[in-house]
Amino acid sequence: MATRAEVAKLAGVSASTVSYALNGDRSIKEETRKRVLKAVAQLNYRPNFAAGALAGGKSKTLALLSPSGEFGIALIALEYINGASAAARDRGYHLVIWPSQESELAEIQTFAESGMISGVILMEIQFKDERVDYLKKAKVPFAMIGRTEKPGKDSYVDRDFIGATELGIDYLDSLGHKKIAFLTTDRAVGVDTRFSSALVEAAKKKKMIAKKIQVVNEASSGRDAFIEFHKKYPDFTAVVSLNDIATLGFISGANEYGVKIPKDLSIVALDTPQNHIEMSWPPLTTVNLPAFEMGAKASNILIDQIEQRENKQNQALLAGELVIRGTTAKARKSI
Amino acid sequence: MATRAEVAKLAGVSASTVSYALNGDRSIKEETRKRVLKAVAQLNYRPNFAAGALAGGKSKTLALLSPSGEFGIALIALEYINGASAAARDRGYHLVIWPSQESELAEIQTFAESGMISGVILMEIQFKDERVDYLKKAKVPFAMIGRTEKPGKDSYVDRDFIGATELGIDYLDSLGHKKIAFLTTDRAVGVDTRFSSALVEAAKKKKMIAKKIQVVNEASSGRDAFIEFHKKYPDFTAVVSLNDIATLGFISGANEYGVKIPKDLSIVALDTPQNHIEMSWPPLTTVNLPAFEMGAKASNILIDQIEQRENKQNQALLAGELVIRGTTAKARKSI
DNA sequence: GAGTTTTATCGACACGCGTCGACAAGTAGT
DNA sequence: ACTACTTGTCGACGCGTGTCGATAAAACTC
Numbered sequence: 001m002a003t004r005a006e007v008a009k010l011a012g013v014s015a016s017t018v019s020y021a022l023n024g025d026r027s028i029k030e031e032t033r034k035r036v037l038k039a040v041a042q043l044n045y046r047p048n049f050a051a052g053a054l055a056g057g058k059s060k061t062l063a064l065l066s067p068s069g070e071f072g073i074a075l076i077a078l079e080y081i082n083g084a085s086a087a088a089r090d091r092g093y094h095l096v097i098w099p100s101q102e103s104e105l106a107e108i109q110t111f112a113e114s115g116m117i118s119g120v121i122l123m124e125i126q127f128k129d130e131r132v133d134y135l136k137k138a139k140v141p142f143a144m145i146g147r148t149e150k151p152g153k154d155s156y157v158d159r160d161f162i163g164a165t166e167l168g169i170d171y172l173d174s175l176g177h178k179k180i181a182f183l184t185t186d187r188a189v190g191v192d193t194r195f196s197s198a199l200v201e202a203a204k205k206k207k208m209i210a211k212k213i214q215v216v217n218e219a220s221s222g223r224d225a226f227i228e229f230h231k232k233y234p235d236f237t238a239v240v241s242l243n244d245i246a247t248l249g250f251i252s253g254a255n256e257y258g259v260k261i262p263k264d265l266s267i268v269a270l271d272t273p274q275n276h277i278e279m280s281w282p283p284l285t286t287v288n289l290p291a292f293e294m295g296a297k298a299s300n301i302l303i304d305q306i307e308q309r310e311n312k313q314n315q316a317l318l319a320g321e322l323v324i325r326g327t328t329a330k331a332r333k334s335i
Numbered sequence: 336m337a338t339r340a341e342v343a344k345l346a347g348v349s350a351s352t353v354s355y356a357l358n359g360d361r362s363i364k365e366e367t368r369k370r371v372l373k374a375v376a377q378l379n380y381r382p383n384f385a386a387g388a389l390a391g392g393k394s395k396t397l398a399l400l401s402p403s404g405e406f407g408i409a410l411i412a413l414e415y416i417n418g419a420s421a422a423a424r425d426r427g428y429h430l431v432i433w434p435s436q437e438s439e440l441a442e443i444q445t446f447a448e449s450g451m452i453s454g455v456i457l458m459e460i461q462f463k464d465e466r467v468d469y470l471k472k473a474k475v476p477f478a479m480i481g482r483t484e485k486p487g488k489d490s491y492v493d494r495d496f497i498g499a500t501e502l503g504i505d506y507l508d509s510l511g512h513k514k515i516a517f518l519t520t521d522r523a524v525g526v527d528t529r530f531s532s533a534l535v536e537a538a539k540k541k542k543m544i545a546k547k548i549q550v551v552n553e554a555s556s557g558r559d560a561f562i563e564f565h566k567k568y569p570d571f572t573a574v575v576s577l578n579d580i581a582t583l584g585f586i587s588g589a590n591e592y593g594v595k596i597p598k599d600l601s602i603v604a605l606d607t608p609q610n611h612i613e614m615s616w617p618p619l620t621t622v623n624l625p626a627f628e629m630g631a632k633a634s635n636i637l638i639d640q641i642e643q644r645e646n647k648q649n650q651a652l653l654a655g656e657l658v659i660r661g662t663t664a665k666a667r668k669s670i
Numbered sequence: 671g672a673g674t675t676t677t678a679t680c681g682a683c684a685c686g687c688g689t690c691g692a693c694a695a696g697t698a699g700t
Numbered sequence: 701a702c703t704a705c706t707t708g709t710c711g712a713c714g715c716g717t718g719t720c721g722a723t724a725a726a727a728c729t730c
Contacts, residue, residue: 001448003686014710019688026689027707049451050388051686054715058688059385061431078413085432094451096396096431097420113336115716116384116429219616245614248583252616255590279580279614281554281587338716349680354718361719362677386716389685393718450686 002043011039022047053115062088062302063098063108064121065131077123079273080145083295084121091303093118105131109138119302121145121295125156127190143302143314145294146191155305155314157297159271159289161198163319167287168240168268169202171322176331177238177266179209181229183250184242185217195242195271211236215246222249223256230257237266237331244272248280251327262329269327282326290320337378346374357382388450397423397637398433398443399456400466412458414608415480418630419456426638428453440466444473454637456480456630460491462525478637478649480629481526490640490649492632494606494624496533498654502622503575503603504537506657511666512573512601514544516564518585519577520552530577530606546571550581557584558591565592572666573601579611586615586662597664604662617661625655 008015013032020026021036028036039045053059064084066077085095096117100108111117118141122131125146132154135142144156172180182199186192196212203210213228215221225246229239230253241247247269251261259265261282269286277284297316304312343350348367355361356371363371374380388394399419401412420430431452435443446452453476457466460481467489470477479491507515517534521527531547538545548563550556560581564574565588576582582604586596594600596617604621612619632651639647 001445001450005686015687016689016711017709020709023688026709029708032708044445046445046449048389048449048686049446050385050394051450051715052688053385054383054389054685054717055687055689057715081416081432082434086434089434094431096429097416099417099420099424110336110379110381111384114381114383115336115386219614220618223616248614249616252587252590255587258593276614279554279583279611281558281584283555340716350717351681351719352679355679358718361679364678367678383716386685387718389687389715390717390719392685 001048002045004045004047007036007039007043007045010043011035057115058306059115059118060092061094061096061117062119062121062299063096063111063117064123065098065100065108066123078275079291080123080295080298083292083297084299085295086292087296087299088303091300093299093303095121095299105134108135109140112138112140119143119306121298121302125191141302141305143298143305145298151315153314155298155301157294157301157316157318159195159294160317160319161194162201163317164270164287165195165198165202165240166205167319167322168270169199169206169208171285171324171328172238172240172266172268173206173208175238175266175328177208178331179233179236180238180240181211181213181233181236182240182242183213183215183222183225183246185215185246187214192242199240199242199270209236210240215243217243217245219245219249219252222246222251223253224249226250226253226257226259230259237264238328239265239267241267241269242271244269244276247272247284248276251280262327264332266329266331267327277325280327285325285328286323288320288323290318294318336383337380339380339382342371342374342378342380345378346370392450393641394450394453395427396429396431396452397454397456397634398431398446398452399458400433400435400443401458413610414626415458415630415633418627418632419634420630421627422631422634423638426635428634428638430456430634440469443470444475447473447475454478454641456633456637460526476637476640478633478640480633486650488649490633490636492629492636492651492653494530494629495652495654496529497536498652499605499622500530500533500537500575501540502654502657503605504534504541504543506620506659506663507573507575507601507603508541508543510573510601510663512543513666514568514571515573515575516546516548516568516571517575517577518548518550518557518560518581520550520581522549527577534575534577534605544571545575550578552578552580554580554584554587557581557586558588559584561585561588561592561594565594572599573603573663576602576604577606579604579607582607582619583611583615597662599667601664601666602662612660615662620660620663621658623655623658625653629653 004015004018008018018036021028021033088095120140120142122142123145125144125148127149129148132148147156147158184196186196200210213225215225254261269284271289272286273289273291301314339350339353343353353371356363356368423430455470455475455477457477458480460479460483462484464483467483482491482493519531521531535545548560550560589596604619606624607621608624608626636649
């Protein structure tokens with residue numbers, strides 16, 4: 001592999017000039033720069049990663065902390081990872097996946113100090129999240145996908161819950177649905193309640209009746225939810241789901257009981273990653289979760305922060321778009 | 336962050352002695368080593384990553400090439416990533432996710448040469464895979480999850496197709512199923528045919544009738560498959576599925592047509608990642624795909640290779656285990 | 671006990687880059 | 701014409717580690 005010195009020789013300049021020509025930290029005559037770039041291309045030169053990190057103290061590597069649950073990384077994480085990884089690459093950074101237990105939190109700091117890592121992306125943020133507190137104390141730059149109860153000035157990317165629910169509700173309203181139920185996992189006050197309270201608000205605006213059905217993140221729970229729904233709200237015509245896996249179970253339940261989707265019952269899913277949509281039949285109408293974009297945005301925000309562009313926006317909310325597929329239709333005339 | 340020099344001073348030895356004490360490349364008096372380790376612990380010293388890479392030419396970083404399909408990283412990839420990442424960490428390595436287009440293949444080589452990457456893990460291996468050819472030519476160490484038609488001495492981890500299908504078939508046999516269908520995506524000769532031909536063999540051994548139903552990797556295709564199955568093979572009592580997503584559609588179809596699972600029809604899925612199981616109702620009986628272990632094994636094989644432990648086994652086949660859940664029961668008495 | 675090998679340690683250097691200070695040449699202001 | 705900047709370039713140094721050669725001490729050999 002070519003080194004800086006070789007490029008310098010070929011271009012007839014000094015080694016440091018090559019550096020400046022490439023990084024643009026000092027003014028360089030345009031003609032010289034061109035000569036350098038030509039030499040770079042000719043030799044297929046690429047700055048040595050380790051040397052750069054050593055000399056400059058910048059590793060250009062981001063860590064994505066993934067709380068490894070029972071099944072490891074959560075499904076949705078895939079698209080975050082994809083987005084974050086692609087955006088990082090576009091800016092000359094790398095993304096390493098860091099399956100983390102809580103016990104390993106201290107390790108992150110050590111690695112950050114050892115130059116391995118420039119910043120951290122966190123997912124599955126809790127209302128109160130000790131990881132956030134820790135990283136702040138340790139002065140490791142970080143960005144969240146999701147947000148804590150009071151994010152303050154911390155960097156984050158999150159869903160625009162209000163926008164997303166309104167997209168779904170307004171669409172159901174336009175189809176004539178007036179009595180709906182919604183599936184949610186929220187138990188106590190926490191991250192999940194952001195969605196359900198936004199939904200209640202949106203429904204109220206449209207003068208809909210919206211009843212809550214509690215689920216957990218399992219297909220079987222979705223099926224139970226259908227049974228509950230079927231019994232308690234026989235005259236309801238639509239369901240909004242805030243949990244992707246339960247949705248699939250819910251549809252199974254409907255199939256099982258002979259309730260036709262979308263003729264008898266419409267379903268809109270609000271928090272379903274792209275990859276899950278292909279797994280349902282009929283294909284789900286969703287307000288899609290722009291997970292790829294969220295991951296990408298998280299990377300960009302984090303890199304801005306690392307590079308000290310403090311003027312830049314470091315918080316973002318993304319709503320997603322309504323994508324009409326096969327689980328919604330006009331409300332059947334109410335009984 | 337503490338440096339090697341500080342550790343040396345505290346331990347009362349030279350800097351190089353610290354190196355040798357930690358890396359064990361030269362003999363060190365046991366007492367000295369202990370003193371060094373104590374100092375290391377005391378200062379919470381961790382060798383600077385970049386410096387190590389620069390001096391030693393070893394970056395201790397693995398790249399996992401993920402062919403970014405339509406939806407980015409494939410679902411199953413998650414567990415591979417988890418496993419590979421965890422195993423890498425245990426051996427002091429890092430795993431970066433590399434969303435790759437074919438066009439970027441050359442980039443990998445450059446990065447490998449620039450010291451950024453020590454080796455590559457490949458997934459979604461094709462029978463003929465140009466990436467494999469490229470990496471071999473470029474002399475970048477690599478390991479495959481899956482394998483090419485003729486892997487030769489290349490490192491790989493793959494499923495034990497024969498073992499996995501036999502587990503599934505033998506179980507169905509023990510339940511009295513004698514006429515089965517199987518869902519598969521194989522069209523031409525390729526990776527997918529490994530599974531179906533193993534299945535045909537296993538069925539023959541048990542004197543079962545096994546009919547093939549062609550699907551593609553979509554839920555709707557699985558539903559179509561059910562309809563085909565229902566019409567063509569009304570007296571068949573079991574289905575083996577080799578495609579996870581189609582399986583879910585197949586079950587939807589069964590629900591829709593009032594065919595009760597497992598009473599009327601048993602289903603065994605052979606290639607279903609853990610994360611998909613939770614999405615079906617009833618819960619799927621599977622021969623589980625040990626994806627985490629496969630990822631971990633791939634890391635370990637690759638690291639062995641990078642560190643030149645050539646004596647070690649560099650190919651492995653994993654069968655998985657039969658996990659009985661809710662989609663299998665004794666065969667209904669045949670008509 | 672002289673010669674030889676082994677063990678344990680040290681000092682020095684190289685890896686390739688970022689960046690600071692120096693300096694020559696050019697430009698602007700008076 | 702003198703000073704005061706600015707622009708463009710270079711040489712030198714340091715980042716923290718791996719590792720080679722040298723050396724002193726210890727352990728064998730006959």
